[in-house]
Amino acid sequence: MQRSATDWLALSLLPGMGAARLAELAASDPPWPDGWLAALPRPAAQALRLYLEHPAQSPLAARLATEREWLAASPERHLLHPDHPAWPETLGQIADPPPVLWALGDLDALEAPRLAMVGTRRPTREGSGNAAGFARGLAERGWCVVSGMALGVDGIAQQAALDAGGCSVAVLGCGVDVVYPARHRCLHERLRGSGGLLLSEHPPGTRARAGFFPRRNRIITGLSRGVLVVEAAERSGSLVSARLAAEQGREVFALPGSIHNPQASGCLHLIREGAALVRGVDDILAELAQWSVTPVVNRRAPEASTDTDPLLAWLSDTPTPVDALVDLSGLAVSDCQRRLLALELEGRASQAAGGWVRLPTSSGA
Amino acid sequence: MQRSATDWLALSLLPGMGAARLAELAASDPPWPDGWLAALPRPAAQALRLYLEHPAQSPLAARLATEREWLAASPERHLLHPDHPAWPETLGQIADPPPVLWALGDLDALEAPRLAMVGTRRPTREGSGNAAGFARGLAERGWCVVSGMALGVDGIAQQAALDAGGCSVAVLGCGVDVVYPARHRCLHERLRGSGGLLLSEHPPGTRARAGFFPRRNRIITGLSRGVLVVEAAERSGSLVSARLAAEQGREVFALPGSIHNPQASGCLHLIREGAALVRGVDDILAELAQWSVTPVVNRRAPEASTDTDPLLAWLSDTPTPVDALVDLSGLAVSDCQRRLLALELEGRASQAAGGWVRLPTSSGA
Secondary structure, three states: OOOOHHHHHHHHHOOOOOHHHHHHHHHHOOOOOHHHHHHOOHHHHHHHHHHHHOHHHOOOHHHHHHHHHHHHOOOOEEEEOOOOOOOOHHHHHOOOOOOOEEEEEOHHHHHOOEEEEEOOOOOOHHHHHHHHHHHHHHHHOOOEEEEOOOOOHHHHHHHHHHHOOOEEEEEOOOOOOOOOOHHHHHHHHHHOOOOEEEEEOOOOOOOOOOOHHHHHHHHHHHOOOEEEEOOOOOOOHHHHHHHHHHHOOOEEEEOOOOOOOHHHHHHHHHHHOOOEEOOOHHHHHHHOHHHOOOOOOOOOOOOOOHHHOHHHHHOOOOOEOHHHHHHHHOOOHHHHHHHHHHHHHOOOEEEEOOEEEEOOOOOOO | OOOOHHHHHHHHHOOOOOHHHHHHHHHHOOOOOHHHHHHOOHHHHHHHHHHHHOHHHOOOHHHHHHHHHHHHOOOOEEEEOOOOOOOOHHHHHOOOOOOOEEEEEOHHHHHOOEEEEEOOOOOOHHHHHHHHHHHHHHHHOOOEEEEOOOOOHHHHHHHHHHHOOOEEEEEOOOOOOOOOOHHHHHHHHHHOOOOEEEEEOOOOOOOOOOOHHHHHHHHHHHOOOEEEEOOOOOOOHHHHHHHHHHHOOOEEEEOOOOOOOHHHHHHHHHHHOOOEEOOOHHHHHHHOHHHOOOOOOOOOOOOOOHHHOHHHHHOOOOOEOHHHHHHHHOOOHHHHHHHHHHHHHOOOEEEEOOEEEEOOOOOOO
């Protein structure tokens, strides 16, 4: 029997029930609700019975009302659960899938095959260019880029996927409505729009906590057919994610680099451990041929007005040289310069020592 | 029974006898000379019998006299053959070892375990630095660097091994007394000295021919426990050597690099095919642990007079910047500058636009 979003929310809130236990029950799925009530530990069974028979008296009532109110306030808000038509089936393959996922954005983003892209928060210039280039290539071939919206490789890849008219899913270590890191306010906004989706196992309003990020990573790789490590130091979270992905049966891909680049050392280590060395998107898709889709170039046309010029996303308070912007955006030098000029004329960007900076707008982003 | 160098030379000159056939016979080694005479094809058997019974009447006599005269003229000249105490046993493991090897230089160079280093004639600056750095590291750990004395990676690696007081063996596609390429006159000279050795399956005086080089490569890898490809394009002789080495049962090592460096593409290809990705000399030695020797740092002290200053080998008609010289030589910046100044005062080097050049000397190298 299909349970409602509220039923799943209630299940996720039952006392003494971990995500792993709930996933186990969902997998065996005894008759609802009697089989579940019989299988649950006593306190959880009592709470579920009260919720089902006298919902108003349930201690969960207030919490459920709050969450339902949040969900009802906008059509871009969703609660995904194992009975939801958009529930990503790949999550069923991991050991401890989240019982529910709060979602903000475009559920169509879950229709494409997914690849995770992860890497350092401080990529080299080459690493940044590779993050953008691979994300663009994946988007052009109809793949969705999954990442954690962190600074560095995560954000660059997600931004580039959307710029190319593709899809991107961010899995957060906070509520989907919480912008973390703050510098990714603009990217967060874009991930709520067409082709983008924000996901979290934490309820709306939950603040980021260090302890949430390692567990968040299991969802990033659990959602994906494989994970591409773009640049990573020898001891880094990206390597942990890659090993986790391998344990989950996912393909692990790594970009090679110079033996003198500390940000490549983690990738070289992974390749020595058996990760596939990739030279381009085609090397990845050849491995994942069974999941590939018919290439859809510019599934969504990138927006063209200067108001949402993709270059804006690459500009910040720190001056960025034009050649770096060319690398990052994938635009031709002439196109890049033309757009920068247009942005300058509109007072949205300006030249500074060492490159271009973004100017604050009075209207908000 | 032990045969003399002249016997082996005669065997190598018998009509209608290929190297492979001779190697086969040497491996089974029937009683000498009757078993050999019985096993040889008729024309070869007749020629061998004449040589053994009436050497003066043998058509080989003139040729043998010439070669013996060459060998006798200097103690640095040798003819290696399967009965010679310095014959490299690893050659016995390949399908078609040369029947004899002319040698010029220090036979002690054959006492250390050997690794082949190969790569492009036009390395990038990083590739040049890696060639020098790995050769130095191998030399410091008591390994001998085997290569082909070609421009680029070959020459840089061999030069650096000698500079570090280590050993290096060059296998040539011409006679050991022929300097090819001409720009390596100085390196050829050094390879005749302490720690160096020049080898060839072609008699002294043989000019380089394009067809000799592919066969020369089987000796480079046949002499070695493994081969390290430093930088190589996707279609290159180095890749052919690497595949040949794998067929010979040798370990194949490759240095990773950027996916945007065409000179790294061959290495990335090899790694995808199963070559070991190496980040440093230790990764190589860990694979070859069974052959390793007790580290002998500066087994031979590098010569210190400016007359043979190792920097000279890195200088040419084309200006080389100081920082490139630092990379290549492994010297400290201050040491490098001090030596350059000394060389300039002696009129052996001079500054030009873009770096330092070598000046011709009236006395010859």
